[in-house]
Amino acid sequence: MSEDEKPTFDRGSALSIFGSDRKEDLMALLFALVLAFFVYINY
Amino acid sequence: MVYTKKSPALFIIGVIMLAIWFLASNGMLDPYIEHLAGSKKYKYGSELTSIPLYFGIIAAAIGLWQWFGSHKESHWDYYSSTIAGGMFILLIAMLVRWFIAPEIAVISMSMGKIGDTGKYIHKLLGLNYVVLGIVTGIVIVNVFKIPDWAQNGVRLSRLGLKTGVILLGTLYSAAELKNLGGLSIVMIGFFVLGSVGMVLWMGARRNIPNSMGGVLSAGMGVCGVSATVASAPVVQAKSVEIAYTIGTILLWGVGCMFVFPIIGQTLGMSYVQFGAWAGTGILNSAQVAGAALAYQPDGIETLKVAEIFNITRVLVLPIIVLWLAMWYVKREEHATSVNVGEVIFAKFPLFVLGFILLFALSTTGIFAPANHYKGKYFGNTVEQGFKESKLLKDEQIALLQSEADKVQRVDRKAALQRLLENRKIMSIDDDTAIRGLINAKVMSKKANKIMKKAHKAVRHTAKKIKAFRKWITWLFAFGLVGLGMQITIGSMKQAGGQPAVIGGVVGLTKAVLSLVVVLMLVSETI
Numbered sequence: 001m002s003e004d005e006k007p008t009f010d011r012g013s014a015l016s017i018f019g020s021d022r023k024e025d026l027m028a029l030l031f032a033l034v035l036a037f038f039v040y041i042n043y
Numbered sequence: 044m045v046y047t048k049k050s051p052a053l054f055i056i057g058v059i060m061l062a063i064w065f066l067a068s069n070g071m072l073d074p075y076i077e078h079l080a081g082s083k084k085y086k087y088g089s090e091l092t093s094i095p096l097y098f099g100i101i102a103a104a105i106g107l108w109q110w111f112g113s114h115k116e117s118h119w120d121y122y123s124s125t126i127a128g129g130m131f132i133l134l135i136a137m138l139v140r141w142f143i144a145p146e147i148a149v150i151s152m153s154m155g156k157i158g159d160t161g162k163y164i165h166k167l168l169g170l171n172y173v174v175l176g177i178v179t180g181i182v183i184v185n186v187f188k189i190p191d192w193a194q195n196g197v198r199l200s201r202l203g204l205k206t207g208v209i210l211l212g213t214l215y216s217a218a219e220l221k222n223l224g225g226l227s228i229v230m231i232g233f234f235v236l237g238s239v240g241m242v243l244w245m246g247a248r249r250n251i252p253n254s255m256g257g258v259l260s261a262g263m264g265v266c267g268v269s270a271t272v273a274s275a276p277v278v279q280a281k282s283v284e285i286a287y288t289i290g291t292i293l294l295w296g297v298g299c300m301f302v303f304p305i306i307g308q309t310l311g312m313s314y315v316q317f318g319a320w321a322g323t324g325i326l327n328s329a330q331v332a333g334a335a336l337a338y339q340p341d342g343i344e345t346l347k348v349a350e351i352f353n354i355t356r357v358l359v360l361p362i363i364v365l366w367l368a369m370w371y372v373k374r375e376e377h378a379t380s381v382n383v384g385e386v387i388f389a390k391f392p393l394f395v396l397g398f399i400l401l402f403a404l405s406t407t408g409i410f411a412p413a414n415h416y417k418g419k420y421f422g423n424t425v426e427q428g429f430k431e432s433k434l435l436k437d438e439q440i441a442l443l444q445s446e447a448d449k450v451q452r453v454d455r456k457a458a459l460q461r462l463l464e465n466r467k468i469m470s471i472d473d474d475t476a477i478r479g480l481i482n483a484k485v486m487s488k489k490a491n492k493i494m495k496k497a498h499k500a501v502r503h504t505a506k507k508i509k510a511f512r513k514w515i516t517w518l519f520a521f522g523l524v525g526l527g528m529q530i531t532i533g534s535m536k537q538a539g540g541q542p543a544v545i546g547g548v549v550g551l552t553k554a555v556l557s558l559v560v561v562l563m564l565v566s567e568t569i
Binding site for chain 1 (some may be wrong): 121123198201205208213223272389392397400404409410506507510511514529
């Protein structure tokens with residue numbers, strides 16, 4: 001998403017620290033699964 | 044490049060969080076909390092004595108290392124440099140949710156209700172922690188600027204929102220989805236295809252380039268930024284056209300995020316109605332969540348309905364990409380054809396699949412019995428959480444028996460009979476029938492009280508669902524404060540000229556028509 005990029009961020013874009021939406025989605029999925037596992041174990 | 048700033052900021056944030064925890068835990072905040080709560084119970088007591096402790100320790104420890112440690116260029120340096128900004132957003136979300144929003148409510152209530160509306164001004168304007176969090180973010184970025192040490196972390200907000208949407212999948216039960224699914228498919232199908240068609244038609248009449256019209260139609264019709272990015276390659280959109288589209292969507296979305304809840308409050312819409320309207324009428328996922336939470340800040344029902352509509356919309360994306368590909372190739376003879384399958388595979392937002400995955404896991408019953416409804420489920424065995432001590436006593440049975448003749452309806456009569464025979468409610472259908480009987484007030488107050496107890500004995504709150512709700516609320520609060528910090532005046536100015544006119548006309552038409560359809564077709568409850 002080069003449109004969102006500003007020169008201040010030479011990694012990721014102005015909206016995200018990740019280089020692509022796909023990477024951000026994967027990280028969100030990973031976090032969600034970790035949180036789901038945490039809730040599953042602790043509650 | 045070394046990203047980590049040698050700054051005391053993160054350590055100070057940690058100390059502030061620990062101070063909040065310390066003051067709250069030792070009762071030193073009690074007078075202020077009493078002032079904020081007024082005559083009601085303060086809702087955030089348990090949060091105040093736990094959340095700032097955990098995050099305060101993390102922030103203070105990492106803050107010390109960032110302040111005094113030596114940092115070298117690396118992936119770790121890049122990703123750990125986001126922690127300061129992330130904690131900055133979190134601290135603002137905490138302050139707004141626990142203190143600023145309740146304080147504004149106190150001030151608003153002291154001013155009395157507004158005219159004929161019968162509502163306080165903070166309710167009418169939706170000045171809750173969600174809206175105030177976003178506004179605080181907007182003020183910080185436009186008035187004070189984001190400090191250098193927080194710049195990187197502010198870009199975590201979308202990650203928080205996406206994680207929240209994926210986790211939302213755990214909250215749905217098959218029963219809720221069955222009721223909402225059909226409605227959302229019909230509404231979204233109509234409005235998505237309608238908006239795409241309208242933008243393409245207006246674009247042709249106003250002579251904007253096909254690539255601009257194509258990318259704008261996907262953005263206005265489907266789900267904002269993701270749809271814009273996904274459709275850009277198939278219509279060979281230029282960077283500036285993508286930027287215009289995103290600017291238009293964000294400008295429109297930000298306006299909707301603030302205006303929708305006010306209209307909803309004025310019209311007295313139910314949570315389901317408002318969720319359906321926001322999920323259909325607002326263009327971008329983040330703003331759908333913002334408006335839904337702004338409408339119902341202390342519950343998640345509106346957000347759940349809005350997100351099901353939003354996700355149904357994203358699922359239409361492949362169809363729209365295919366349509367635009369065919370439309371564009373037909374109109375532009377020189378256009379090189381693009382492999383639509385590859386584009387969909389490369390650009391389809393994975394977090395939507397994550398939501399479906401978590402929903403699929405939830406339906407297996409690993410988080411709560413699969414028949415749970417809004418986090419509550421039916422269970423009349425010990426394994427399901429029923430306590431033998433809750434079985435009806437002889438005298439209670441006798442009282443209900445003596446009044447059984449008053450019941451006329453066959454299903455209620457049968458359900459009551461089974462309750463009398465087994466001393467507990469035997470099925471979810473019986474539970475519904477008994478609740479109907481209580482509401483009908485056919486029997487005496489004493490008998491109703493006994494039946495209410497029998498109902499409560501078989502209804503259990505799923506602890507895991509409750510925990511998920513808390514996590515989701517905080518992920519959205521975090522994401523939306525960060526979202527506010529990304530709404531700069533410059534990004535607003537990107538929307539201008541023809542795209543803004545077309546976007547405005549189509550967006551307004553969609554918002555008004557979807558409001559009318561929702562008010563006419565969507566019932567008060569799920």
